[in-house]
Amino acid sequence: MRKILIDAHTHSVASGHAYSSIQEMAQAAAEKGLQVLGITEHGPSIPGTCPLIYFKNMFVVPRMMYGVRLLMGCEINILDNDGTLDLNDEYIGYLDIAIAGIHVNCWKGGTREENTEGMLKVICNPRIHMICHPGDDTAELDFEPIVIAAKETHTLLEINNHSLAPERKRTAAHDHNLTLLRLCKKHGTPVMLGSDAHVSFQIADYERLWPLLAETDFPDELVMNYRPERFFSYLNIPENIGDTGLPTSAPHM
Numbered sequence: 001m002r003k004i005l006i007d008a009h010t011h012s013v014a015s016g017h018a019y020s021s022i023q024e025m026a027q028a029a030a031e032k033g034l035q036v037l038g039i040t041e042h043g044p045s046i047p048g049t050c051p052l053i054y055f056k057n058m059f060v061v062p063r064m065m066y067g068v069r070l071l072m073g074c075e076i077n078i079l080d081n082d083g084t085l086d087l088n089d090e091y092i093g094y095l096d097i098a099i100a101g102i103h104v105n106c107w108k109g110g111t112r113e114e115n116t117e118g119m120l121k122v123i124c125n126p127r128i129h130m131i132c133h134p135g136d137d138t139a140e141l142d143f144e145p146i147v148i149a150a151k152e153t154h155t156l157l158e159i160n161n162h163s164l165a166p167e168r169k170r171t172a173a174h175d176h177n178l179t180l181l182r183l184c185k186k187h188g189t190p191v192m193l194g195s196d197a198h199v200s201f202q203i204a205d206y207e208r209l210w211p212l213l214a215e216t217d218f219p220d221e222l223v224m225n226y227r228p229e230r231f232f233s234y235l236n237i238p239e240n241i242g243d244t245g246l247p248t249s250a251p252h253m
């Protein structure tokens with residue numbers, strides 16, 4: 001097994017239902033040998049998350065802590081099948097990394113076809129770097145066009161460990177993630193394993209994902225967590241993003 005060097009999707013206490021500070025998260029990431037840690041607080045539609053000014057002020061956070069490069073970002077909510085996001089372009093511009101996904105408490109869905117169209121619009125949004133937990137069974141989706149569009153637009157698809165926790169009761173998530181992995185292998189679409197850690201101890205915990213990778217004989221070269229340099233170039237994120245202390249971000253394609 002290759003070494004995990006990136007975990008791009010985690011939450012600090014600022015998300016409102018997570019339990020570690022940024023500093024504790026960075027320290028835990030260093031102890032686990034990570035080089036890059038994304039801290040992606042929930043977008044404004046999730047009850048109890050940070051206010052908008054939190055994202056605007058993130059330039060004060062040093063992007064190197066304990067030898068770990070921090071990417072300060074947001075897990076933006078997809079609100080409907082028009083691809084509407086709950087963070088506007090001004091605020092997305094303050095992020096180092098922008099991930100987007102569907103959350104049942106703030107999403108208006110439709111048929112499988114409509115949901116897929118909506119997801120494709122988000123994948124084609126050049127400001128979005130990664131789609132979080134597309135296989136988590138919240139929305140009915142057609143995975144093949146999603147996998148093809150993700151490759152074309154350099155948008156990463158996440159295979160999310162947290163969705164597979166038995167407490168989440170997402171019974172179809174296991175099969176959906178297997179389908180996603182098979183399609184990503186078929187089309188050569190890179191994936192990101194995501195811990196979605198809500199406490200520092202969960203960082204880089206992918207224990208529920210290893211059996212899926214084994215079952216699909218998933219190629220190492222399509223797992224972006226092993227390849228920090230490729231990750232930055234694929235997403236067109238400057239490796240020193242945030243170092244200037246000035247808010248800066250640009251569309252990635």
Ligand SMILES: [Zn+2]
Pocket residue numbers: 075101103132133
């Ligand atoms: Zn989520």
Ligand SMILES: [Zn+2]
Pocket residue numbers: 009010011075196
């Ligand atoms: Zn999350």
